[in-house]
Amino acid sequence: MGTVLITGGTGALGKLIVERLRSTDHEIRVLSRRPGAGTHVGDLQTGDGVSEATAGADLIVHAATDFRRSGRHDLRQTENLLAAARDARHLLYVSIVGIDRLPLAYYQRKLACEALITESDIPHTILRATQFHELIAFILSTVDRWPLAPLPLDFRFQPVAAADVATRVAELIDGDPLGRAPDFGGPELFTLAQLTDTWRTATGRPCRTIRIPIPGRAARAYRAGYNTCPDHRDGKQTWADYLASNPATTYRLRG
Ligand SMILES: NC(=O)c1ccc[n+]([C@@H]2O[C@H](COP(=O)([O-])OP(=O)(O)OC[C@H]3O[C@@H](n4cnc5c(N)ncnc54)[C@H](OP(=O)(O)O)[C@@H]3O)[C@@H](O)[C@H]2O)c1
Known part of the structure; x- marks a missing residue:
């Protein structure tokens, strides 16, 4: 039993991690910028409230991100x-599968965060996951009412349920630090079509x-499936099962 702090514990993945960890003996702390949304108010950007949240926390899950601004502040x-x-x-x-092979600003910033953590003295585990079902659902729900939906239909994905990633995170945080954990992907690979x-x-x-x-190296990388890990089809929930259980699903971008 210990004290676990979850940064990003109010986000799409983080709230599921919190749910999983609440069924353990751990004391749970959730950092959020918004009073009342977590157990601790704090802002990782300014550092306000962060030492109060980390004091006495022996386990930390770092799932906060600034995706809406392409991770500009993640470092x-x-x-x-x-x-x-x-x-x-x-x-x-x-982290995210393939960030070292996909030339996107958000991914380069995540790679820099991985490097900071690797170079720190803090025992750590870096878990890279593939795109969440929730993200694909958000992309499609953005354009699906248009008369003609323009999509990069030849991009490849291996979507995974955020719920399955949360289960893996909850297992890993209780184990020994692994450095880099094996990648975690969804059960199936598909084109966006x-x-x-x-x-x-x-x-x-x-x-x-x-x-x-879409032209460019990043698009080529998505077409080649560099964002996938076919040898790690670990997630259980398929895309079809996810849609069946979330008929009116939306993926709200935060930040
Ligand atoms: N989405 C995907 O498909 C996917 C795939 C693989 C890996 N990942 C990774 O999984 C992690 C979680 O992603 P997500 O999609 O669940 O994120 P999300 O829903 O966008 O949530 C972002 C979280 O970060 C927190 N946050 C942002 N700025 C903060 C700040 N300055 N101080 C404190 N907290 C801050 C927010 O908390 P408040 O707003 O409450 O302050 C929120 O809980 C990220 O590292 C992401 O790169 C995502």
């Missing part, structure tokens, strides 16, 4: 967390799609 936020978390027995960072077909079966939309031919 500073991770620095502030590491500075306050020197006494932690185990820090787990949630195939994911859209299943979405259409579940929702009746979109009526028509058109493939947008």
